[in-house]
Amino acid sequence: MWLKAKIYNFLFLTLSIAGFTISILTLFALIADLVVTGAPRIDFSFLTSFPSRNADQAGILSASVGTLCVMLVTALVAVPVGIAAGVYLEEYAPKNWLTTLIEINISNLAGVPSIVFGLMALGLFVYKLSLGQSILTAGLTLSLLILPIVIVTTREAIRAIPTGIRHAVYALGATKWQLVRDHIIPYSKGGISTGVIIGLSRAIGETAPLITIGALTFIAFLPNSPITSHFPFISFQWLHDPFTVLPIQMFNWVSRPQPEFHQNAAAAGVILMSITMIMNLGAIIVRLRFRKKVTW
């Protein structure tokens, strides 16, 4: 019996290590291939040029500005709405069949294919609300996509707060709003920020829903500047401008026959991947910092 257990133990260990090695090696092979192909192409002019018919003159300026603008809108919508929804569900919502149903569906929503969000956005934002194929539409679409992530992590962070803290706050005569404002939100900031960053790093690589709503694949101009020379000096016109984003630019280049464009795509891929990795690193740092600061 003892020998049998040892054999099983050995087999299982071998299997686990094999599985682990294969997945890590595949990932590293992909990254290495991308970097080897793409990295030599990255230079200042690649970052600051518009796309072009000539592969060696093409750049990612409009795509990276587009990504930045879309992410800005996504964050501005998803963060407040997501946190508010999470706090409401955890702290205010009555516990009944309706809220249970909503809770289950929020988790399900995180698993819905992103193109479905794109179709929904096309119908709602583009046609019904006539927001056009704009940065605003894209930001709203992606914020819907990451809302479940933000809501779920907000709720998890709130649930990690011990009930003793809640009792202490109430016993001091504080109101529910004071509890939420002074304790619940500050103590769950770490978890919430992690969720936001992870959500945004998912949104930044999304292509399908943006193509569905009609993002352009070739764009040689920038959105309107948010700052203007005449009163009131700020303009929101950029929200209504057409756009493209990094993954769409990549998609566009990959679908061309010339190998030079494929190299461009790899270079854009390296940049996109670096941004994603930096964001994930940021999430880890934020989590560690808060874990040190907020202990029970």
Next chain:
Amino acid sequence: MNNGKDNYALESKNVNFFYGSKQALENITMQIPEKKVTALIGPSGCGKSTYLRLFNRMNDLIAGTKVVGEVLVKNQDIYKNNVDLVELRQHVGMVFQKSNPFPKSIFDNVAYGPRAHGIKSKDQIAYIVERSLRQAALWEEVKDSLNKNATALSGGQQQRLCIARALAVEPDVLLMDEPASALDPIATQKIEELIMDLKQNYTIVIVTHSMQQAARVSDLTAFFYMGQLIEFGPTSKIFTNPSNTRTEDYITGKFG
């Protein structure tokens, strides 16, 4: 307003308490006098903590609970509709079994109550913090590290910090739910000394599992058993000459 009767700090008249359909307290009538230490003793699940939490309505936080009867704080029925919970809890402070400091600085922990009640002046807050920490016999230990995170304090210090935090909102009554049960003997002794100091100015109700502790710190003792108040009287009488056999069996350790 007094109309001839005694003024009790806390009072319950025929109080029944339910967790859903389960009755946790049966017909409890009891008067808790001012500026005395009243100990609630009894085996686990006898309802003593539930009874304690009636007086600042902490039981309200549990869904599906119901109170029948009158619970009076300063002769006011606190389960009437128009009762301001914020004001009630300012009068009736609470210290919990497990110390629960906020993950903030020592200063901010004590300052939280007064700030939440709208005191803005920095000088006044600083004065309240120092006074409360002194009352809780913690000032000398922490006066140089007020900005340190409260969760870095030892268990006993954390519990005294929680007492200071409760005192900072200037309550008249302090409810203590097994405040020393998670502490070592030395820290427990400090808490007990503190309780005896505080009773000059505060009405204290303490739930305890330790009969020695009840005997040491309390003036009055109430023995609860299976949701009923079995016996209530001066601590010396309960511990030397109880009139009910169940009280006697409990304090002599025949069950518990």
